Amino acid sequence: MPLASFAGSIGALTIVYALSTARRRGTSAMVLLLGGVTLQALLSAVIAFVQYLADFTQTFRNVRWLMGSLDVASYAPLAAALAPMAIGWAGFATLPRVLDLVSVGSESAAARGVNVERTERIALVSASLTTGAAVSLAGPVSFVGIIVPHLVRLIVGADHRLVLPASALFGGAFLIGCDLVARTIIAPLELPVGIVTAIIGGPVFLWLLFRTA
Numbered sequence: 001m002p003l004a005s006f007a008g009s010i011g012a013l014t015i016v017y018a019l020s021t022a023r024r025r026g027t028s029a030m031v032l033l034l035g036g037v038t039l040q041a042l043l044s045a046v047i048a049f050v051q052y053l054a055d056f057t058q059t060f061r062n063v064r065w066l067m068g069s070l071d072v073a074s075y076a077p078l079a080a081a082l083a084p085m086a087i088g089w090a091g092f093a094t095l096p097r098v099l100d101l102v103s104v105g106s107e108s109a110a111a112r113g114v115n116v117e118r119t120e121r122i123a124l125v126s127a128s129l130t131t132g133a134a135v136s137l138a139g140p141v142s143f144v145g146i147i148v149p150h151l152v153r154l155i156v157g158a159d160h161r162l163v164l165p166a167s168a169l170f171g172g173a174f175l176i177g178c179d180l181v182a183r184t185i186i187a188p189l190e191l192p193v194g195i196v197t198a199i200i201g202g203p204v205f206l207w208l209l210f211r212t213a
Contacts, residue, residue, distance in 0.1 A: 001065060002077050002136040006084070009132030012039055017124065032124075068141035068194020070179050081133040088133070091126030095119065096160035103158065141194045143201025144171050150208050 016039055020031040047066075051059045072078060098119050101109040106116045131145065148171040149163065156162040175193065178200065182191040 001061075002080070005136035006081075006132050008043070009128065009135065012036075012043065013125075013128040013132070015039060064192060065139045066194075067192035068139040068197070069192045070138055070175075072137055077137055081137055084129040084133040088126040088128075088130035091122045091129075092164055095123060095126070096164060099123070099160040100158070103160075139192075139194060141175065142198045143205060144175055144197055147201050147204050147208065148174055151204075 016032060016035040019035045047062070051062055054062065098109070098114050101112055101114050102116060102119055109119075110116050135141075149167045152163055152166045152170055156166050175197070178196040179193045182193045182196045185191065185196075
């Protein structure tokens with residue numbers, strides 16, 4: 001399942017990126033967003049179709065994985081995920097200074113000598129590789145990647161040299177804390193950690209949304 005999940009994420013990235021660059025130079029954020037939402041709905045239908053054809057045991061495993069869980073059976077999947085994660089973080093390491101300029105505006109960044117198109121590609125591929133590798137192991141654990149960077153910016157500011165490593169550390173700590181809650185709140189039963197992150201992350205995201213609106 002982890003290998004199939006990661007392969008699917010790369011396939012989805014390729015399709016959405018091809019759509020976003022089909023009619024313009026660089027990437028279109030609007031097409032990336034709408035194409036991603038549309039592809040997510042399509043792939044959700046494919047998952048539902050596979051579950052419908054699968055037997056009860058396979059369907060149960062798929063549903064539990066889709067809820068998000070940190071129960072990894074061995075170190076082999078973790079070791080396999082390190083390669084794409086390392087490539088992604090190598091890409092991130094080249095971005096902090098240029099992301100500070102791009103966040104001000106693409107035209108302003110280009111006027112200062114930033115290759116905006118190249119920066120967008122590196123950021124997209126790096127984020128997709130690291131996210132795809134993580135999700136292939138733990139399943140779709142929601143809201144961590146949405147709320148953590150926003151909270152980190154409130155604490156450390158907008159400098160990406162601080163935001164990127166702080167987001168990784170705070171995101172890991174937040175996920176471990178949610179996993180602790182998931183394992184103890186109704187012990188001896190264990191909740192999937194994705195349920196806990198959604199329950200906590202949803203209200204926090206709404207608060208951040210209305211705070212910045």
